[in-house]
Amino acid sequence: MRFLGRILPRNDFKRINGMKQTLKVVKIGGKLIENEALLNSFMDDFVEMKGPKILVHGGGNKATEVAGKLGFKTKMIDGRRITNKESMEVITMVYGGLLNKSIVAGLQAKKQNAIGLCGADGKVLISKKRENKEIDYGYVGDVVHVNINFIESLLKQNIVPVFSAISCTDGGMLLNTNGDSVASEITIAMSKTYETQLYYCSEKKGVLRDIEDDNSVITELNSENYKELIASKVITDGMLPKLHNCFEAISRGVSAVFLGDANLLKENVSHTKIVK
Amino acid sequence: MRFLGRILPRNDFKRINGMKQTLKVVKIGGKLIENEALLNSFMDDFVEMKGPKILVHGGGNKATEVAGKLGFKTKMIDGRRITNKESMEVITMVYGGLLNKSIVAGLQAKKQNAIGLCGADGKVLISKKRENKEIDYGYVGDVVHVNINFIESLLKQNIVPVFSAISCTDGGMLLNTNGDSVASEITIAMSKTYETQLYYCSEKKGVLRDIEDDNSVITELNSENYKELIASKVITDGMLPKLHNCFEAISRGVSAVFLGDANLLKENVSHTKIVK
Numbered sequence: 269m270r271f272l273g274r275i276l277p278r279n280d281f282k283r284i285n286g287m288k289q290t291l292k293v294v295k296i297g298g299k300l301i302e303n304e305a306l307l308n309s310f311m312d313d314f315v316e317m318k319g320p321k322i323l324v325h326g327g328g329n330k331a332t333e334v335a336g337k338l339g340f341k342t343k344m345i346d347g348r349r350i351t352n353k354e355s356m357e358v359i360t361m362v363y364g365g366l367l368n369k370s371i372v373a374g375l376q377a378k379k380q381n382a383i384g385l386c387g388a389d390g391k392v393l394i395s396k397k398r399e400n401k402e403i404d405y406g407y408v409g410d411v412v413h414v415n416i417n418f419i420e421s422l423l424k425q426n427i428v429p430v431f432s433a434i435s436c437t438d439g440g441m442l443l444n445t446n447g448d449s450v451a452s453e454i455t456i457a458m459s460k461t462y463e464t465q466l467y468y469c470s471e472k473k474g475v476l477r478d479i480e481d482d483n484s485v486i487t488e489l490n491s492e493n494y495k496e497l498i499a500s501k502v503i504t505d506g507m508l509p510k511l512h513n514c515f516e517a518i519s520r521g522v523s524a525v526f527l528g529d530a531n532l533l534k535e536n537v538s539h540t541k542i543v544k
Numbered sequence: 545m546r547f548l549g550r551i552l553p554r555n556d557f558k559r560i561n562g563m564k565q566t567l568k569v570v571k572i573g574g575k576l577i578e579n580e581a582l583l584n585s586f587m588d589d590f591v592e593m594k595g596p597k598i599l600v601h602g603g604g605n606k607a608t609e610v611a612g613k614l615g616f617k618t619k620m621i622d623g624r625r626i627t628n629k630e631s632m633e634v635i636t637m638v639y640g641g642l643l644n645k646s647i648v649a650g651l652q653a654k655k656q657n658a659i660g661l662c663g664a665d666g667k668v669l670i671s672k673k674r675e676n677k678e679i680d681y682g683y684v685g686d687v688v689h690v691n692i693n694f695i696e697s698l699l700k701q702n703i704v705p706v707f708s709a710i711s712c713t714d715g716g717m718l719l720n721t722n723g724d725s726v727a728s729e730i731t732i733a734m735s736k737t738y739e740t741q742l743y744y745c746s747e748k749k750g751v752l753r754d755i756e757d758d759n760s761v762i763t764e765l766n767s768e769n770y771k772e773l774i775a776s777k778v779i780t781d782g783m784l785p786k787l788h789n790c791f792e793a794i795s796r797g798v799s800a801v802f803l804g805d806a807n808l809l810k811e812n813v814s815h816t817k818i819v820k
Contacts, residue, residue: 334614334637337613337614337615338610338613338614339613357642360641360642360645360646361610361637361638361641361642362637362641363641364640364641364642364644364645365636365637365638365639365640365641365642365644365645366633366636366637366640366641368640368641369636369640369641369662369664369665369710369718370636370718372662372664372665373664373712373716373717373718374716375716376664376667376712376716377715377716377717378716381666381667382664382665382666383661383665383666384662384664384665385659386645386648386660388645388648388649388652388658388660389645389648389658389659389660390657390658390659390701390703391652391657418701418703421697421701425666425694425697427666427694434645436649436652439653440649440650440651440652440653440654441649441653442645442646442649
């Protein structure tokens with residue numbers, strides 16, 4: 269990399285003139301992963317994206333499908349999955365093994381060096397088991413620490429970290445973890461040394477003015493118009509936790525959050541951009 | 545680390561006075577992994593072991609069990625498993641996910657930093673699909689390249705690489721790979737910069753003079769007495785491929801190979817040591 273006439277190692281560039289290098293963290297959901305053609309097209313876009321980047325993936329229905337075939341019933345309370353020991357084993361197999369390694373191999377096929385990680389690997393995502401007096405959710409946890417030095421050592425080697433949504437307690441217990449939160453916690457933590465952007469790819473093209481109309485995407489949200497849209501009930505219950513999570517990321521150092529569908533990384537595709 | 549009165553970073557120590565630092569590579573088989581108490585005791589010994597180290601694990605019957613429950617039949621030809629697409633998916637789930645991540649989490653629980661890897665991660669084990677005109681073994685490959693720089697970057701951070709026996713072609717295809725060969729190929733490759741030792745932990749205490757007598761362990765084998773023992777038919781067919789593999793490692797730069805059971809890493813336990 270050439271700067272002021274001299275060659276700099278890529279790594280030094282990050283802090284030149286106090287400017288931070290941009291790191292992009294992309295989260296893909298279960299439905300995208302289940303559609304082979306869509307996933308392949310997404311990965312082409314992801315590989316094209318310049319600069320340091322991180323991929324986080326959910327698991328979707330594959331774990332439920334495998335659990336069912338293995339004879340384990342998925343227990344739900346109030347619409348939330350209860351992760352017992354057998355479920356956690358299936359999640360480790362499907363998210364941490366099959367999906368994670370297939371995505372890494374898929375990126376390698378496209379000449380993008382990558383590495384698959386769960387929270388236990390290099391103690392990269394340390395979590396705390398979720399305590400709830402009324403319902404025991406089982407092997408479920410929330411991220412309390414991100415090992416940014418380890419992530420940075422991979423980025424410096426131009427290796428893309430690919431995270432499954434599995435974290436690990438300090439005592440070495442694997443825990444099922446919300447994929448959106450994994451992505452936001454990583455991005456927030458990395459904001460210490462990078463200018464960070466967070467991309468959520470799901471089924472919707474972004475935040476919609478009219479839930480029935482896929483073309484009613486709200487282009488930009490900031491804390492001002494966000495409040496107005498809640499007050500005027502344009503943004504309703506279903507979207508609130510996700511957007512709360514996005515604004516939380518913004519308030520903790522993330523520059524921008526982008527919401528869109530599988531084509532979010534392509535240019536000139538409608539999406540919602542969330543800023544301060 | 546103190547040397548000649550000055551503090552040296554650990555990494556510099558490796559080449560002081562031309563002496564190479566010792567790297568230990570340990571392979572554990574399927575049966576050890578299946579026995580929780582035995583695995584736990586082995587991991588205590590492994591964590592105790594000083595200096596840079598690498599763990600390689602097989603998978604044993606767990607993959608066959610899971611495949612059976614998922615309704616996939618394991619196809620065998622001449623006693624060899626045929627790895628079709630579904631089998632490879634199960635292997636990726638069970639070896640690359642469940643077993644690999646459980647071992648990593650188990651090591652973290654014992655305060656040993658570790659990372660789980662398959663060949664696709666960081667392009668660490670590149671293989672070639674096995675070609676056979678008579679039988680198509682399917683998704684099976686042999687290691688042709690080990691990314692020693694990447695392994696070294698982990699060892700320098702005091703992170704133990706934990707390998708499942710899955711490699712990856714240059715084109716990004718995951719392949720089932722013989723665990724013993726994975727261990728020996730890694731050890732051979734790392735001999736470039738380290739003095740290396742290879743440990744195979746299986747059910748037997750070592751090479752036996754009398755297959756019926758577990759206490760008849762041959763303490764040391766070198767290329768001289770190895771030939772004699774073959775000539776006198778003390779070493780027979782069953783053991784020949786494994787020992788051939790060991791002497792191949794020795795001839796390609798590995799200092800010593802140790803064969804023993806789950807207690808191999810304990811002191812004063814009978815085992816077979818193979819040297820030049």
